[in-house]
Each structure stands twice: as structure tokens, then as C-alpha cells.
Amino acid sequence: MQLLYPISAKLEGLQEALEIAGGEVTPEQANEYFKTSENFQAACLDMARLIKGLEDDEANIIAEQRRLTDRKQALKARVASLRRFTAEHMLARDQKSIKDALYSLSARLGKQALVIDDPTLLHVKFFKEPPPPPDPEIDRKALQEALEAGEVHPGAHLEPGSPILTIR
Numbered sequence: 001m002q003l004l005y006p007i008s009a010k011l012e013g014l015q016e017a018l019e020i021a022g023g024e025v026t027p028e029q030a031n032e033y034f035k036t037s038e039n040f041q042a043a044c045l046d047m048a049r050l051i052k053g054l055e056d057d058e059a060n061i062i063a064e065q066r067r068l069t070d071r072k073q074a075l076k077a078r079v080a081s082l083r084r085f086t087a088e089h090m091l092a093r094d095q096k097s098i099k100d101a102l103y104s105l106s107a108r109l110g111k112q113a114l115v116i117d118d119p120t121l122l123h124v125k126f127f128k129e130p131p132p133p134p135d136p137e138i139d140r141k142a143l144q145e146a147l148e149a150g151e152v153h154p155g156a157h158l159e160p161g162s163p164i165l166t167i168r
Contacts, residue, residue: 008046010037016049 014033018025037043090096090107098105116122147158 008042011043011046011050 011033014025014029019028033047034040034043035047086105087107090098090105092110096107145158146157147153149158
């Protein structure tokens, strides 16, 4: 993998092992890396370079996914419109089927679609059983503040957050 920032050979070896394994860094691997590094600060900065490079890769992948999703949607829309227009023109000419050596085309009207203009005007017999009332929404902020103030509420508790590394 091509990284944006240069990293040490030791960290590059760890990165290659992870690429091959396809997994995350284990605590053992992290401990080994940091314990055997000659300069802890340099090891942390090296790790930051790797992290930033991986974040850049992730951002590029997300952008490519969006581009491909947009392309897929455009192609699907184009195919749908070409199918619809071809069928419309075949039906307008009373040509229900066309065949050659490669393709066999047939055109027909689709099933009628139901459009509900105003559900309040419909008879009750057309409704399924009424839906159950929605679950009450929990005021998460108020609950967290109460737990932080020392109150005990069965069914909820506070957990310590994960360590966070900020790289600027």
C-alpha cells in the first residue's frame, strides 16, 4: 500500500503483516511495537503518520464508493428510460414483439398502480389493524445528567469512554 507519509521499516513490517492478515492491530502487536521501539516519541509520531495515511485511504475509498454509487444510479435510470421509451414506441405502433438472432423483445402495458390521494377519505375497511403506538423516546441527555449526578436508575449505566488520540 502506498502511504502519504513515510514510516519506519519496523512499522511498515507491522502494517504489511496486518494487510496480509486483513485484521486490526492486536494488543500484543501494539505492545511489541512500542516496547521494542528505541524512541517512544518517534514511535508514536510514526504511528500518527500511518494513521493519517490510512484515514486518507479511507476518505478516498468513500469518495470512490459515492462516485460508483452515483454512476450505478445513473446507469439504472438510463436503462429504465430506454426500456420504457422502447416499449412505448412498440405499443404505439401495435408492435408487441420483435425478434432477431440475438434478442427477442416484447412490449406490454404494466400492472395498474394504486395511488392514494388522501387516506383520510378512505373507508375504514381498507385499513389494516392500527399500528401500535410508538415507543416513548428516552431523554438521553437528562438520563446521563442524572447518572452523572450520582442517581441510580436500573436499566441504564455510564461506561468510561475509549482512549482518544487526536492528530493535527
